[in-house]
Amino acid sequence: MPQPLISTRALNKIYRTQTGEDVVALRDVSLDIAPGAFVTVVGPSGCGKSTLLKILAGILARSSGEVSLAGRPIDGPSRNVGVVFQAPVLLPWRNVLQNVLLPIDIQRLKRADHEGRARALLKLVGLAGFENKYPSELSGGMQQRVGITRALVHDPDLLLMDEPFGALDAMTRESMNLELLRIWEESRKTVMLVTHSIPEAVFLADKVVVMSPRPGRISEIIDVDLPRPRDLGMMVTPRFGAHVAAIRAHFQSLGALDA
Amino acid sequence: MKRLWAKPEVPLAILLFIAFVGGWEGAVRLFAIPAIVVPAPSAVAQAMWTGLASGEFVTHFWVTFAEVMLGFVFGAGSGFVIGVLVGLFPLLERTVYPYIVAFQTLPKVAIAPIIVIWFGYGMSSKVIITATIAFFPVLANSIVGLRAVPRDQVELMVAFTATRWQIFRMARLPQALPYVFVGLDVAIVLSVIGAIVGEFVGSQAGLGYLILQRNFNLDMAGVFAILIILSLMGIGLHLAVMAIQRRVVFWMDSGHDRVIGA
Numbered sequence: 113m114p115q116p117l118i119s120t121r122a123l124n125k126i127y128r129t130q131t132g133e134d135v136v137a138l139r140d141v142s143l144d145i146a147p148g149a150f151v152t153v154v155g156p157s158g159c160g161k162s163t164l165l166k167i168l169a170g171i172l173a174r175s176s177g178e179v180s181l182a183g184r185p186i187d188g189p190s191r192n193v194g195v196v197f198q199a200p201v202l203l204p205w206r207n208v209l210q211n212v213l214l215p216i217d218i219q220r221l222k223r224a225d226h227e228g229r230a231r232a233l234l235k236l237v238g239l240a241g242f243e244n245k246y247p248s249e250l251s252g253g254m255q256q257r258v259g260i261t262r263a264l265v266h267d268p269d270l271l272l273m274d275e276p277f278g279a280l281d282a283m284t285r286e287s288m289n290l291e292l293l294r295i296w297e298e299s300r301k302t303v304m305l306v307t308h309s310i311p312e313a314v315f316l317a318d319k320v321v322v323m324s325p326r327p328g329r330i331s332e333i334i335d336v337d338l339p340r341p342r343d344l345g346m347m348v349t350p351r352f353g354a355h356v357a358a359i360r361a362h363f364q365s366l367g368a369l370d371a
Numbered sequence: 372m373k374r375l376w377a378k379p380e381v382p383l384a385i386l387l388f389i390a391f392v393g394g395w396e397g398a399v400r401l402f403a404i405p406a407i408v409v410p411a412p413s414a415v416a417q418a419m420w421t422g423l424a425s426g427e428f429v430t431h432f433w434v435t436f437a438e439v440m441l442g443f444v445f446g447a448g449s450g451f452v453i454g455v456l457v458g459l460f461p462l463l464e465r466t467v468y469p470y471i472v473a474f475q476t477l478p479k480v481a482i483a484p485i486i487v488i489w490f491g492y493g494m495s496s497k498v499i500i501t502a503t504i505a506f507f508p509v510l511a512n513s514i515v516g517l518r519a520v521p522r523d524q525v526e527l528m529v530a531f532t533a534t535r536w537q538i539f540r541m542a543r544l545p546q547a548l549p550y551v552f553v554g555l556d557v558a559i560v561l562s563v564i565g566a567i568v569g570e571f572v573g574s575q576a577g578l579g580y581l582i583l584q585r586n587f588n589l590d591m592a593g594v595f596a597i598l599i600i601l602s603l604m605g606i607g608l609h610l611a612v613m614a615i616q617r618r619v620v621f622w623m624d625s626g627h628d629r630v631i632g633a
């Protein structure tokens with residue numbers, strides 16, 4: 113096995129709340145993600161999925177344990193990472209194109225060198241012609257697609273996505289899933305995506321990380337052996353159904369049925 | 372007709388105005404109220420015409436207007452700059468802000484006489500009084516606005532490796548602008564009050580000076596005419612701030628796509 117792009121060992125995160133109590137959000141999380149892998153994380157609400165993602169993004173400090181990105185300990189955010197949160201978090205005074213170019217501005221790169229790529233990505237997510245619109249003129253789903261484009265514009269090796277499709281309707285969601293798989297297959301990025309939807313987790317992933325609640329820990333890692341490229345037709349195959357059923361059964365046994 | 376109903380407030384406001392002025396004129400004539408108590412609207416219009424035609428109102432208008440503008444620019448400008456510094460350096464907020472609040476609790480009207488003694492009967496004392504009044508609303512709103520940035524937005528910028536300064540420039544400052552404009556709008560209206568207070572305390576020119584003079588001569592119609600000019604100045608300045616706000620804070624919902632029932 114090549115050196116993992118992301119590696120965590122005995123990772124713990126304890127939040128100290130305002131009332132002075134300690135909340136154990138992550139306990140003893142050890143995980144390796146190979147370069148180019150598509151990993152999804154499922155688990156009931158509050159089990160620490162976002163916490164894990166924020167630690168990997170370098171915006172939240174761990175309490176103990178080790179985390180590394182490409183062999184180096186994570187002690188802050190990296191330019192080589194693109195993040196998408198559950199909410200689109202666009203800047204209302206920037207138009208679509210300017211929002212997409214935010215990472216370019218932050219890294220003090222020349223906008224002109226990246227505008228072509230930004231426009232191409234916008235076209236890919238179905239937003240051609242919306243470059244000069246402002247966020248308030250877009251639907252929630254369109255805003256989220258702008259957020260995804262923004263995470264891709266600086267061509268990072270690692271994409272961290274926290275329930276990026278949670279706000280989308282089922283149809284847009286499916287087409288965004290396909291689009292994301294296409295981008296991933298073309299660029300061979302490493303993707304870690306948090307989701308509430310078990311079918312979505314199975315459909316997208318090489319590996320599904322199943323988390324259990326309070327304290328958040330990894331209870332299982334499932335290899336998904338569905339062939340690629342994937343299409344929506346696969347969602348009705350017995351093999352797909354078996355994976356989904358296995359994860360559901362797992363949550364049921366924990367008494368935390370989620371999806 | 373359709374246009375009219377789209378903005379029912381316009382014809383209604385005009386009707387209200389006509390009814391009010393007409394009622395006022397009628398009441399003054401009917402009850403034979405002496406002009407030194409309440410002048411009739413026709414007398415006020417007459418005084419307005421004389422004042423404007425002689426150029427007296429115009430000259431004094433510019434004096435007051437200049438005091439208002441200069442005081443506003445200095446007061447609001449320093450309020451914004453200090454607000455930004457306080458927003459950037461939390462330590463500054465804890466050390467300096469208590470003094471600023473203490474200063475704010477001082478009624479500016481009460482210190483106006485001192486300022487006139489220190490800075491004389493000319494324009495500079497009025498500018499300073501106006502500036503002290505315009506300062507605080509802009510300061511307070513700038514500080515609140517700079518804090519208003521959503522946590523998500525900061526986290527996202529940090530994740531994309533933004534520096535503190537970039538977060539300030541690209542997220543916090545634009546986020547604060549709508550708040551700053553609320554402060555500017557309050558400040559511009561208070562600035563007119565500040566200039567007039569200064570002129571009341573001691574002056575040789577300006578609309579406030581004119582009011583005192585007319586009052587002394589029991590020329591009520593003249594006083595009312597000047598009050599109208601003053602309120603027109605206030606309305607004009609308020610509208611100017613609003614117009615600038617719409618251009619600068621262009622992304623804020625101007626409310627033309629109203630929510631049904633709202």
Ligand SMILES: Nc1ncnc2c1ncn2[C@@H]1O[C@H](COP(=O)(O)OP(=O)(O)OP(=O)(O)O)[C@@H](O)[C@H]1O
Pocket residue numbers: 127128129135136137155156157158159160161162163164
């Ligand atoms: N800033 C914080 N301070 C204190 N506790 C926190 C904080 N953020 C999260 N927690 C707690 O940590 C636990 C994990 O939170 P996290 O947001 O990672 O969950 P999640 O799996 O992403 O949930 P969801 O699916 O609802 O988004 C929760 O119990 C939450 O209450």
Ligand SMILES: [Mg+2]
Pocket residue numbers: 161162163274
């Ligand atoms: Mg979450």
